[in-house]
Amino acid sequence: MMDLSFLDPPVEVAAASPRLEMILSKLRLSGLRPFSASATPELDAPDTLLVDLASAPPAYTSLAALREVPAGYRQLVFLHAPGGFQPCPAGAICLPRDEDIPGLRARLAAEARRLARQREARIRQDTAQDLGAEPENPAAHALHLLYLGDWSARFLSLQKALQARGVQLTAALSHQTARQHMAGRRFTAALAGIDASEADAARLAAWVTGEEGLRGLPLILTGTPGPGISAPHAALLGQASAILEAEEDEAGLADAVAAECRRLDAGAPMMPKPGLALVTSDIVSGLFNRSFFEAHLPRQMQVAAAQAEPLSVLTLRLDVADARSRPAQKLMGEVIARHIRETDCAALIQPGVFAVSLPATPYRGGVRLAERIGDGLTRTGDAPGFSWRVTERRSYHTAHTLLSASLIGPFVRTRIAA
Numbered sequence: 001m002m003d004l005s006f007l008d009p010p011v012e013v014a015a016a017s018p019r020l021e022m023i024l025s026k027l028r029l030s031g032l033r034p035f036s037a038s039a040t041p042e043l044d045a046p047d048t049l050l051v052d053l054a055s056a057p058p059a060y061t062s063l064a065a066l067r068e069v070p071a072g073y074r075q076l077v078f079l080h081a082p083g084g085f086q087p088c089p090a091g092a093i094c095l096p097r098d099e100d101i102p103g104l105r106a107r108l109a110a111e112a113r114r115l116a117r118q119r120e121a122r123i124r125q126d127t128a129q130d131l132g133a134e135p136e137n138p139a140a141h142a143l144h145l146l147y148l149g150d151w152s153a154r155f156l157s158l159q160k161a162l163q164a165r166g167v168q169l170t171a172a173l174s175h176q177t178a179r180q181h182m183a184g185r186r187f188t189a190a191l192a193g194i195d196a197s198e199a200d201a202a203r204l205a206a207w208v209t210g211e212e213g214l215r216g217l218p219l220i221l222t223g224t225p226g227p228g229i230s231a232p233h234a235a236l237l238g239q240a241s242a243i244l245e246a247e248e249d250e251a252g253l254a255d256a257v258a259a260e261c262r263r264l265d266a267g268a269p270m271m272p273k274p275g276l277a278l279v280t281s282d283i284v285s286g287l288f289n290r291s292f293f294e295a296h297l298p299r300q301m302q303v304a305a306a307q308a309e310p311l312s313v314l315t316l317r318l319d320v321a322d323a324r325s326r327p328a329q330k331l332m333g334e335v336i337a338r339h340i341r342e343t344d345c346a347a348l349i350q351p352g353v354f355a356v357s358l359p360a361t362p363y364r365g366g367v368r369l370a371e372r373i374g375d376g377l378t379r380t381g382d383a384p385g386f387s388w389r390v391t392e393r394r395s396y397h398t399a400h401t402l403l404s405a406s407l408i409g410p411f412v413r414t415r416i417a418a
Contacts, residue, residue, distance in 0.1 A: 008033040009108060011077075014041070014060040015052035023052060023079070026101040043073045048108060050077040064089065075111065077104065106238025114241050116360060117218075120343040121269040123299040128270055131295060133280050143167045143261045146181055146217070148192040148204060161254035167261050175207045182217070183338060188265045189218040189241065191257065198230045205235035216341030218264050220244065220257060269342050284326055285333030285348040293347035293355060298399040300345065300357055311393040312366040313406040314356040315349075316373065322384035323352025332384065335376045339369065355406060366390035387411035 014037035015023050027034040027050075034050075041049065041060055051060045064078050069091035076092040079101070088094035093107050145162065147155065147169050159169040169191070172178035181187070192204060207213045218241035237243065241264060244256045272281035272288050282289040288296075297313075304311035316336070322328035329352065336346050336354060346356040358366055370388040377383035391406040 009105065010035065010047045012037045012045070012047050012049045013052070014049065014056040016055040019052055019055045023050070023101065027104065030102040031105050045074050048075040048077060050079060052079045075108065103234045103237045106234050109238050110240050116343055117269065118267045119303055120359065121267050123303065124270045124296065127292060127296040127299060128280050131279050131292060143265055144185060144187045145169045145257070145261055146178060146187045146190040147171045148178060148190055157250050158254060161250050162258060165254055165258040167258050186271070187217060188261050188268070189220050190214055191220045191222070192236070194221045194223040194233060194236060194243070198232055201230065201232035201236055205232045208236065208239050215339065216343065220260055222253065222257070282348040284329050285354070286330070286337060287333045287354070288345060288347040290347060290349050293345060293349065293357070294399070294403065296345055297357055297403060300359055301393060301399055301402070304359060304393060309360045310362040312358045312361045312363055313391050313402060314358060314366040314370055315389045315406045316354045316370070316386050317411050318352035319385035325384070328384040331380060332377070332386070335373055335380065339372050339376055349407065353407065355403070363390050363392040
């Protein structure tokens with residue numbers, strides 16, 4: 001049988017024997033590809049660097065004194081010395097115990113999503129400013145947090161403490177309730193506890209990681225997982241944008257959650273706001289307009305090339321009978337907005353024709369999104385008919401040719417290569 005371990009994410013490990021062998025073994029078992037570090041750190045290398053503070057050379061352990069990982073540095077992971085916990089540099093991943101090593105792959109995936117969100121927020125703001133839109137004032141709107149789980153004994157006190165800090169906490173004690181809340185309001189993040197039992201964690205992880213789950217909404221986890229990480233807890237850790245250690249009092253927990261909410265809100269990609277920024281948004285569909293999409297797609301392609309990631313464009317076209325119907329376009333825009341991630345850019349290109357750029361998404365991911373949008377339209381009842389097409393970026397594409405290829409048929413309801 002072919003060994004595909006070379007496809008696992010590489011991790012450079014700075015440690016000394018006998019801890020080095022233990023760390024390498026745990027990383028291999030968790031689906032990573034570890035290798036020993038060189039004598040001196042290379043901070044601009046592309047691979048993740050794990051530093052064992054209990055045994056690594058001083059040239060590596062001194063990195064833990066950073067307050068923040070500078071731009072251009074590789075992803076840093078610190079494994080803390082037994083019995084000692086020091087502040088974690090901003091932008092780094094810190095593992096308090098050896099038992100946390102199996103969850104590193106999930107944490108790295110979550111960090112990659114966080115960085116992708118920040119990149120999209122930055123280039124979306126640049127596009128809006130180039131078009132003459134006024135930058136949004138983060139203090140001009142309230143922060144809303146969606147609570148998942150069963151903290152009934154602590155929920156009311158936490159809700160009151162967060163409200164005093166400018167964060168509105170809304171409870172969703174079932175997945176159906178969470179979907180209803182998300183359909184009616186834009187939340188800054190979701191909040192859940194990692195201390196749940198394995199059965200509860202399994203149910204929450206199955207929903208959070210599903211296609212109809214959080215749909216890209218950041219997840220804040222509170223608490224500390226016990227010795228040994230179960231598969232459901234590892235799945236939750238992999239979806240988390242932030243993990244906050246347990247606090248003794250409600251005030252400390254509320255301070256940490258509110259601070260994380262503000263950080264996430266400051267890094268959230270700009271969304272369409274019909275009526276407030278018509279230079280970027282379409283008033284009929286509630287999505288971005290064609291001018292914004294055409295100006296933004298080149299930036300997304302530059303990021304995709306720099307990160308060596310795929311980029312696809314999903315085009316959806318209403319049937320001729322509904323192409324110029326304002327109610328049909330409004331309904332289609334609402335369904336699209338409910339099914340895409342924050343990093344996806346959806347726009348009305350022309351009457352009845354919608355385009356969605358999908359960063360870090362290959363062709364088959366665009367197909368799955370088209371199918372989910374179709375299912376979402378069907379559930380609305382009297383839905384308009386539509387066809388779709390997915391075009392994946394190739395090396396020869398420019399922004400103009402990629403968009404042109406996505407608008408030229410065939411538009412089909414069955415899978416066909418673009």
